[in-house]
Amino acid sequence: MKKIVRGFFLPAFALFAVSPVIFLLAGTFMGNQEIIECISPVFMDGGGYAGWRLVPQYPTLGNVVELLLDSPEFFKMFWNSAKITVFILAGQLIFGMPAAWGMARYDFRGKKMIYTFYIVMMMMPFQVTMLSEYLVLDRLHLMDTSAAVILPGIFSTFSVFIMYRFFRGIPESIMDAARIDGAGELQIFVAVGIPLGSSGIISALVLSFLECYSMIEQPMTFLKTKSLWPLSLFLPEVSSSNAGFSMCASFAALLPAVFVFLIGQDYLEQGIAASGIK
Amino acid sequence: MTGRTKRNRAGWLFVLPSLTGVMVFYLIPFVDVCRRSFLQAVGGGFAGFGNYYQVLTNKAFRLAAGNTLRFVLICLPLLLGMSLGIALLLQGQKKYREIFKSAYLAPLAIPAASVVLLWQVLFDNQGLLNGLMHFFHKTGRDWMNEGTAFGVLVFSYIWKNLGYDVVLWLSGLLGIQESIYEAAKVDGAGAVKTFFYITLPNIRPVAFTIVILSFLNSFKVFREAYLVAGNYPQESIYLLQHVFNNWFSELSMDKMAAGSVLLCSVVAAFVLLLQRSWDRGDEDCND
Amino acid sequence: MKITKWFCLLLVMALITAAAAGCSKGSKGKDTASPGAQADGLKSEGAGGKGKGRFLENEIALPDRAGRILAFGKLLDGTLAAVAEDKGDKSYYVLKSSDQGKGWKEVPVQGIKGQRISYAAVSPDGDAALIHYAKGCRADISIVGAKGKAETVTLRLPDKVEENQVRQAAYDKKGNLFAMDMEGAVLKADWKEGAFKEVFDTEGLQINYFGIAGDVMLAVHDKGIRLFDTEKGNTLDSEALLDDLIKEDKGLASNDMDFGAPMLFAEGTDSGGIVLVNKNGIFHYNRGGSVIEQLADASLLSLGGGNIVFQNLAVLDKDNIFIVVNDSGEFKLFQYSYDSKAASAPDKEITVYALDESSLLRKAVTLFQKEHPDIYVKLEFGLTGDDSVTLEDALSVLSTNILAGKGPDVLILDGMPAESYIEKGILADISDVIDEVDQKEGVLPGIKEGSRKDGKIYAFPARFLLSVIEGDKDTVKSGESLEGMAKRITQLKKGSNGGVIPQDKGTMTLLRDLYYADSASWMTEGNSIDEKALTDYLSCAKQIYDVDANSKEQDYLNKTGDGTVDGIKAGTLNETDLIEGSSKMAFGTLPDFWSLQNMISSWQLTNADYGLLNREVHSYIPYLSAGVTESGNKETAKEFVKLLLGKKTGDSITNGFPVNKTAFRLQCEEAVDSRLVKDDSSIMFSNEDGKDFSFNTVNLTKGQVGQFTAFAESLKKPAMDNRSILNIVLEQGDKYLLGEQNLGDTVDAILKKVNLYLAENS
Numbered sequence A: 001m002k003k004i005v006r007g008f009f010l011p012a013f014a015l016f017a018v019s020p021v022i023f024l025l026a027g028t029f030m031g032n033q034e035i036i037e038c039i040s041p042v043f044m045d046g047g048g049y050a051g052w053r054l055v056p057q058y059p060t061l062g063n064v065v066e067l068l069l070d071s072p073e074f075f076k077m078f079w080n081s082a083k084i085t086v087f088i089l090a091g092q093l094i095f096g097m098p099a100a101w102g103m104a105r106y107d108f109r110g111k112k113m114i115y116t117f118y119i120v121m122m123m124m125p126f127q128v129t130m131l132s133e134y135l136v137l138d139r140l141h142l143m144d145t146s147a148a149v150i151l152p153g154i155f156s157t158f159s160v161f162i163m164y165r166f167f168r169g170i171p172e173s174i175m176d177a178a179r180i181d182g183a184g185e186l187q188i189f190v191a192v193g194i195p196l197g198s199s200g201i202i203s204a205l206v207l208s209f210l211e212c213y214s215m216i217e218q219p220m221t222f223l224k225t226k227s228l229w230p231l232s233l234f235l236p237e238v239s240s241s242n243a244g245f246s247m248c249a250s251f252a253a254l255l256p257a258v259f260v261f262l263i264g265q266d267y268l269e270q271g272i273a274a275s276g277i278k
Numbered sequence B: 001m002t003g004r005t006k007r008n009r010a011g012w013l014f015v016l017p018s019l020t021g022v023m024v025f026y027l028i029p030f031v032d033v034c035r036r037s038f039l040q041a042v043g044g045g046f047a048g049f050g051n052y053y054q055v056l057t058n059k060a061f062r063l064a065a066g067n068t069l070r071f072v073l074i075c076l077p078l079l080l081g082m083s084l085g086i087a088l089l090l091q092g093q094k095k096y097r098e099i100f101k102s103a104y105l106a107p108l109a110i111p112a113a114s115v116v117l118l119w120q121v122l123f124d125n126q127g128l129l130n131g132l133m134h135f136f137h138k139t140g141r142d143w144m145n146e147g148t149a150f151g152v153l154v155f156s157y158i159w160k161n162l163g164y165d166v167v168l169w170l171s172g173l174l175g176i177q178e179s180i181y182e183a184a185k186v187d188g189a190g191a192v193k194t195f196f197y198i199t200l201p202n203i204r205p206v207a208f209t210i211v212i213l214s215f216l217n218s219f220k221v222f223r224e225a226y227l228v229a230g231n232y233p234q235e236s237i238y239l240l241q242h243v244f245n246n247w248f249s250e251l252s253m254d255k256m257a258a259g260s261v262l263l264c265s266v267v268a269a270f271v272l273l274l275q276r277s278w279d280r281g282d283e284d285c286n287d
Numbered sequence C: 001m002k003i004t005k006w007f008c009l010l011l012v013m014a015l016i017t018a019a020a021a022g023c024s025k026g027s028k029g030k031d032t033a034s035p036g037a038q039a040d041g042l043k044s045e046g047a048g049g050k051g052k053g054r055f056l057e058n059e060i061a062l063p064d065r066a067g068r069i070l071a072f073g074k075l076l077d078g079t080l081a082a083v084a085e086d087k088g089d090k091s092y093y094v095l096k097s098s099d100q101g102k103g104w105k106e107v108p109v110q111g112i113k114g115q116r117i118s119y120a121a122v123s124p125d126g127d128a129a130l131i132h133y134a135k136g137c138r139a140d141i142s143i144v145g146a147k148g149k150a151e152t153v154t155l156r157l158p159d160k161v162e163e164n165q166v167r168q169a170a171y172d173k174k175g176n177l178f179a180m181d182m183e184g185a186v187l188k189a190d191w192k193e194g195a196f197k198e199v200f201d202t203e204g205l206q207i208n209y210f211g212i213a214g215d216v217m218l219a220v221h222d223k224g225i226r227l228f229d230t231e232k233g234n235t236l237d238s239e240a241l242l243d244d245l246i247k248e249d250k251g252l253a254s255n256d257m258d259f260g261a262p263m264l265f266a267e268g269t270d271s272g273g274i275v276l277v278n279k280n281g282i283f284h285y286n287r288g289g290s291v292i293e294q295l296a297d298a299s300l301l302s303l304g305g306g307n308i309v310f311q312n313l314a315v316l317d318k319d320n321i322f323i324v325v326n327d328s329g330e331f332k333l334f335q336y337s338y339d340s341k342a343a344s345a346p347d348k349e350i351t352v353y354a355l356d357e358s359s360l361l362r363k364a365v366t367l368f369q370k371e372h373p374d375i376y377v378k379l380e381f382g383l384t385g386d387d388s389v390t391l392e393d394a395l396s397v398l399s400t401n402i403l404a405g406k407g408p409d410v411l412i413l414d415g416m417p418a419e420s421y422i423e424k425g426i427l428a429d430i431s432d433v434i435d436e437v438d439q440k441e442g443v444l445p446g447i448k449e450g451s452r453k454d455g456k457i458y459a460f461p462a463r464f465l466l467s468v469i470e471g472d473k474d475t476v477k478s479g480e481s482l483e484g485m486a487k488r489i490t491q492l493k494k495g496s497n498g499g500v501i502p503q504d505k506g507t508m509t510l511l512r513d514l515y516y517a518d519s520a521s522w523m524t525e526g527n528s529i530d531e532k533a534l535t536d537y538l539s540c541a542k543q544i545y546d547v548d549a550n551s552k553e554q555d556y557l558n559k560t561g562d563g564t565v566d567g568i569k570a571g572t573l574n575e576t577d578l579i580e581g582s583s584k585m586a587f588g589t590l591p592d593f594w595s596l597q598n599m600i601s602s603w604q605l606t607n608a609d610y611g612l613l614n615r616e617v618h619s620y621i622p623y624l625s626a627g628v629t630e631s632g633n634k635e636t637a638k639e640f641v642k643l644l645l646g647k648k649t650g651d652s653i654t655n656g657f658p659v660n661k662t663a664f665r666l667q668c669e670e671a672v673d674s675r676l677v678k679d680d681s682s683i684m685f686s687n688e689d690g691k692d693f694s695f696n697t698v699n700l701t702k703g704q705v706g707q708f709t710a711f712a713e714s715l716k717k718p719a720m721d722n723r724s725i726l727n728i729v730l731e732q733g734d735k736y737l738l739g740e741q742n743l744g745d746t747v748d749a750i751l752k753k754v755n756l757y758l759a760e761n762s
Helices: A002-028 A033-044 A062-070 A071-104 A111-123 A128-139 A146-153 A158-168 A172-180 A186-198 A198-213 A216-220 A242-278 B001-037 B051-057 B059-091 B096-110 B112-124 B130-133 B148-174 B176-188 B189-219 B221-229 B242-249 B255-283 C003-029 C035-048 C240-248 C359-371 C391-403 C417-424 C431-440 C443-449 C473-478 C482-495 C509-523 C531-549 C562-572 C576-582 C591-604 C634-645 C661-672 C702-714 C723-737 C743-760
Strands: C052-060 C066-074 C080-086 C091-097 C105-108 C118-120 C129-134 C138-143 C149-157 C166-171 C179-180 C184-191 C197-200 C207-213 C216-221 C224-229 C264-267 C271-280 C282-285 C294-298 C308-317 C320-329 C330-343 C348-357 C375-383 C409-411 C460-473 C588-589 C609-612 C618-628 C682-687 C694-695
Touching: A002 A242, A002 B059, A002 B096, A002 B148, A002 C618, A033 A146, A033 C576, A062 C431, A062 C562, A071 A111, A071 A146, A071 A158, A071 A186, A071 A198, A071 A242, A071 B001, A071 C294, A111 A158, A111 B189, A111 B255, A128 A146, A128 A216, A128 B242, A128 C391, A146 A216, A146 B001, A158 A198, A158 B189, A172 A186, A172 C308, A186 B001, A186 C129, A198 A242, A198 C224, A216 C391, A242 B096, A242 C149, B001 B148, B051 B255, B059 B148, B059 B242, B059 C743, B096 C609, B112 B130, B112 B148, B112 B221, B148 B189, B176 B189, B189 B255, B242 B255, B242 C391, B242 C482, B242 C743, B255 C443, C052 C294, C066 C320, C066 C330, C080 C118, C080 C129, C080 C308, C091 C118, C118 C166, C129 C166, C129 C694, C149 C197, C149 C591, C166 C207, C179 C207, C179 C588, C179 C723, C207 C271, C216 C609, C224 C240, C224 C417, C264 C308, C271 C308, C271 C320, C271 C509, C308 C702, C348 C359, C348 C391, C348 C634, C359 C375, C359 C460, C359 C634, C375 C391, C409 C634, C417 C618, C431 C443, C431 C634, C443 C460, C443 C618, C443 C702, C460 C473, C460 C509, C460 C634, C473 C482, C473 C609, C482 C509, C482 C618, C509 C531, C509 C588, C509 C618, C509 C723, C531 C723, C531 C743, C576 C591, C588 C591, C591 C682, C591 C694, C618 C634, C661 C702, C723 C743
Parallel strands: C066 C118, C207 C264, C348 C375, C348 C409
Antiparallel strands: C052 C330, C066 C080, C080 C091, C091 C105, C118 C129, C129 C138, C138 C149, C166 C179, C179 C184, C184 C197, C207 C216, C216 C224, C264 C271, C271 C282, C282 C294, C308 C320, C320 C330, C409 C618, C460 C588, C460 C609, C460 C618, C682 C694
């Protein structure tokens, strides 16, 4: 009985989760003409209903290649995305990681309060802090620079929360052993904390990456110069004139996220598992 | 104990840079927002609770608050239940477990903009779904422009977050030692009893994290809602984020300030409540 | 204290990294800014800088009888030469000036009497080539020597199409003559073989227009600019910066003008230097260089005026540049000379913001600049049309700027949520300005009252448009309400054997036209939309649409409705179907006196009449509705509004009717004794079956002008001009018209969305 339930539900849900992904990936390999054929009813007032093929009829990477080589605006946005993401992730490593370590491994006065404050901060939807962020960015004259998106992103408390949980899982005994060997606190952090918490750090980075990569509200609010916009704002504004191109752009935008995810997935799970055992 | 205090001071130092940033970018300006929430938009005179009154009686805000609450109340239990169920099924399934996990996690990697594209193709009046219904001789509908839009949003949320929650639950479940289950079996406990007396208490700590993260992610569906339907979507998916966004672009700073403070209080209260209730169980459950 | 030390070190390093990152970001942002943005950057730098030295403008008087300037250039000896057409008898002259345009020597062209010249070019030796209007694949070219004697030679053109003709002509500095044909091919005159030949390898690209800088041919196509050596014919290295100009602004590649071009080129005085001029200003570029340097900002000069079409450019020396432009039909020659003592830029600055590009606004800025040389006017447009910035994006950027205290001083409120701005105290009361203009030159009283809010005026339109109905007497009479018109159309359909009844419109245009005629009466006291009014509007639209539903063409407006502005300025009333006889009535927006005159002129063929559509409502469509922000430089901003409302800006006969009474009256007088008629202007077109139609433009009678003035004076209610609301109505209404959604659901959806929108602000 249980086997049947399992045999049915698990694959069914897997299909439910995966099929849209396959669907999107299929689009990446379709030629312009094929895409237009499929979606014309939705975007171009064609008759009938949209169709789709899970296996492209004439698989090609032509669209992606053309996009990468021949459309400066896409390229520009892609690099903006890369820049924003890299700076935020680096910043989170520099600022967030020690903070997570500090909170996870030390008992100091106010720690609990700070931790709760971090969680509350993390929970706030962007719209709540939008006005405050705006006020400070404006005062620092950072509006309409990439820094307006990057700096607040660095201090997002989400990655601290994730890393905290992993650092927490490292046994105190290892740290004590290191202390007996005469290691300083910073050394312990570098030599013990970082390596042992690496899967947590990586999973925090992967999650942050996915978050930054589809960041929409922040750049939309704080960046007015279009040449600074990241790829996530390359809205699939599909109209009849550019349907193929726009579709293709949103497919291509998907690829980096999928790659990062595939590379980081193992760590993500490992890390999660590790923290579970704790 | 001087060694210990000194060490703990190091803890402070670890936290300090990050905390400074958070203060500068979030906390201090938020205090300013609180101050502004009591001021008039024009002229800047003291308005008392006038702005709050205005916000709370605002039709748009009420609608959005109701929708958001409804969304959270429906989605959170649904997601938690579904993911726990799948995790339980996976717990006993060793074969193909990794493959299933990967499959469930995959949606996490899809950026909002691409999701939106998919939704458009799927749920458009002439989209795939209606095509399918037409095939079965049923009349289709304009999914994004009727009450069904809410359903689409719920679907979108579950789809995207299911995998991560499953993996989180599973890590909790796999952390329970096999021996406990065996002992229970020897004592003659049934599956239901085992679940309530062994499984549940043991995954309590993980549950806190999962609830927090799922709640957090429930705010992010706004991206999809916004990209698909713009500033003024179908009524049922008009969320608080829409109101704030629109207020911002219409320069209603007074309302926005008051609204931010309100929403912030509610979220903070929710988190504290959650933490309190978990704290009551065991001493170190906030992780 | 080891930990602390380590930690401090780490912290310092972190901060340095972060700071460095921040800096590099800042500078990178500027480096990588697009050329368009660079131009902006230069502009604002120019405005802010206190340096000395600037190109000053000076209009050079041409001989009185010179009308059209067909060609202009610099000869090898530094003489300026032009080919001009006489205003009166349409004969041709070669004009020469060896003192920078102070005096002109006129040499009449002999031997081509009565022939029409379409294009001309001046060779570096002073010869002029006049290209006749010719049928068939040939070009008749009259070469005019120093004495004015014309010798005509015929050159063959490529005969890929039946009626190939020359479209543009110019000499290079070696004296080779170049031309373009209808197919977008650049041709070189081969006198020996008697043909215009394709010598450049354009790889199949369609060239839109070309320019010549010395011995470099610059061929502009949709994606960039190709460079060729005019003598050898080989392709030169492409210049990425020049290509970027086109990529940034596709308008610079357009060739929709018969004469002139969006951009002109000439050889600079330095080797490899190219001077170019476009609507943004005069620029200098060195081939292979890394920057396009702005020599002068168009908005400080007459070049920024909206109706300017560039004709010819000549660089006399480093400090003297000459440009011929066509300013609304009048040809002007400007000299730009560098004055090293003049302040490089005005020290004061105001910003004027509008959602949509407007040539009239550009003109107003130019006029203002002339009157106030010490004030720099920065003109910003929220929606540039080319990119995917939506209305919401634009408005939110504007809000952000206003909030930061960096908002504009003058807001052109067309399409904006003006009500909400007023409520939030963003706009200042400008009734003093309106009163002043009213006392001096008068404004239409109905519109003045219609703009009043609680005794104050926060936004006032400089111009307006009308919704009209055109057809036979009974039809016009039926247009007093939308219901009446819908009924009439249905009735006409019944009585006819097939055929299209109303002027053919797509769903969006139809909805929008009716919206502008009707929306003035939709708003209820309770700040929401009246359900009955909306229902009536939609059912009328549906009724009208369904009459000819199966003969509809695809609507050119895009689905999101952001493209809604284009049609407004140009007007949507189109009488061609009526003239062809394919439809029985027309309705839409009447944009300006020019259109009014054409409409009435067309009655020679149709015997039609016209009247205000939905005249129970007395509504008008405000255009260039100006407001002054509370936070800006109010005094200067008010000065600008005064000028925008003034007689001078008002005298344009296109782009709306002036609200200024004096300007309105002057245009009425002009319509009675019209320049168009003196120019013998006629309208010609042919229908799908190839049948030709034509009629001459006629003067209006006093009665017709009186009737129109009465219409204008009866207007008192502005149509709802909030584009967010309009977009919602269009989006939902479209579905209803196409039968995808029923009336009840449509009304419901619109009301919910619009009322939500309105509720946010209550």
